[in-house]
Amino acid sequence: MRVLDLIKTRYSVRTFDTKPVPKEDLDYILECARLAPSACNKQPWEIKVIQGEALKEFSAVYRKEGFKDAPVCIAVCGNHTQSWHRGDDKDHCDIDIAIVSDHIIMAATELGLGTCWICSFNTDIAKDFLKLPENVEPIVLIPIGYANEPAREKIRKPLEETTSFIG
Numbered sequence: 001m002r003v004l005d006l007i008k009t010r011y012s013v014r015t016f017d018t019k020p021v022p023k024e025d026l027d028y029i030l031e032c033a034r035l036a037p038s039a040c041n042k043q044p045w046e047i048k049v050i051q052g053e054a055l056k057e058f059s060a061v062y063r064k065e066g067f068k069d070a071p072v073c074i075a076v077c078g079n080h081t082q083s084w085h086r087g088d089d090k091d092h093c094d095i096d097i098a099i100v101s102d103h104i105i106m107a108a109t110e111l112g113l114g115t116c117w118i119c120s121f122n123t124d125i126a127k128d129f130l131k132l133p134e135n136v137e138p139i140v141l142i143p144i145g146y147a148n149e150p151a152r153e154k155i156r157k158p159l160e161e162t163t164s165f166i167g
Contacts, residue, residue, distance in 0.1 A: 001110060006106055006109055006110055007106075008154075009109055009151075010105060010106065010109040010115070011114075011151045011152055011154065012115075012116040012117065013066075013114030013115060013116050013143075013145075013147045013148075013149065014064070014066045014116060014149060015065070015066035015069065015147070015148040015149045016066055016069045016070040016071070016114065016143060016145035016146065016147065016148050017069070017145060017146040017147070017148045018069050018071060018145075019071065019145070019146050020071045021071050021072050021113060021144055021145060021146075025108075025111045025113065026049070026072060026144075028107060028111065029074075029104055029107040029108055029111070029113075029144070030047065030049070030104075032103045032104065032106070032107035033047060033100050033103050033104050033107070035103070036096075036099050036100040036102075036103040037099060038083075038084075038092075038096035038099065038100070039083065039084035039092035039095065039096055040084040042082055042083055042084045042092075042096070043082075043096070044078055044079045044080070044082040044083035044084075044093050044096055044097075045076055045077060045078060045079065045096065045097055045100050046076075046077040046078075046079060046132070046136055047074060047075070047076055047077070047100070048074070048075040048077065048130050049072065049073075049074055050072070050073045050074075050075060051071060051072045051073070055068070055070070055071075055072070055073055056068065057129070058073065058126075058129055060122070060125055060129075061121045061122045061123075061125045061126045061129065061141070062118055062120075062121040062122070062141060066143075066148075067116075067118070067143055069145070069148070070143030070144060070145040071144070071145045072143070072144045072145060073141055073142065073143045073144070074104055074141070074142045074144060075126060075130060075138050075140075075141055075142075076097050076100060076101050076104070076138075076139055076140040076141075076142065077097075077130065077132060077136050077137060077138045077139060078093040078094065078096070078097045078136065078137050078139045079093070079135055079136045080093050080135055080136075080137065081135040083096060084096075093137075093139075094139065097139045097140060098140075101117065101139075101140045101142060104142055104144075105117065105142060108142075108144050112146075113144050113145060113146060114144070114145060114146060114147035115142050115143065115144050116142070116143055117140060117142065118140065118141040118142070118143070119139070119140055119141075121138075121141055123137070123138050126138040126141070
């Protein structure tokens with residue numbers, strides 16, 4: 001599948017079938033994540049795969065109904081002491097986490113799996129559950145599974161509203 005077709009196919013799944021994600025699919029997704037680029041190749045992420053009974057307990061971090069039905073959730077955490085900082089001290093951790101998260105989401109989409117990018121969750125509960133040290137922050141949750149709903153129409157701004165050409 002061409003990348004543009006893959007991007008057009010992806011949508012935020014809000015309700016999941018409880019059918020398990022095959023281990024080989026999960027391994028493929030994690031390998032795609034491992035190969036994601038990061039600033040100065042620092043790879044300042046910790047990827048936590050939550051599934052089974054642990055996911056039922058973890059669902060306290062995000063109370064939306066469909067979340068708890070996903071068979072897998074990947075928590076992408078950022079290590080701010082490992083991330084690259086630009087000369088003006090701009091921390092690129094969140095940017096690197098966005099890139100690796102997108103690799104996870106696109107790989108899952110390629111395999112016919114649904115995902116949802118979740119940032120509005122209880123970070124204190126997540127940090128405690130995942131036993132993260134002070135310098136590591138849970139940034140994105142990505143439930144993964146088979147969609148239990150049809151795709152919705154995507155609404156995006158036209159290209160000319162978001163892009164300009166210089167020169």
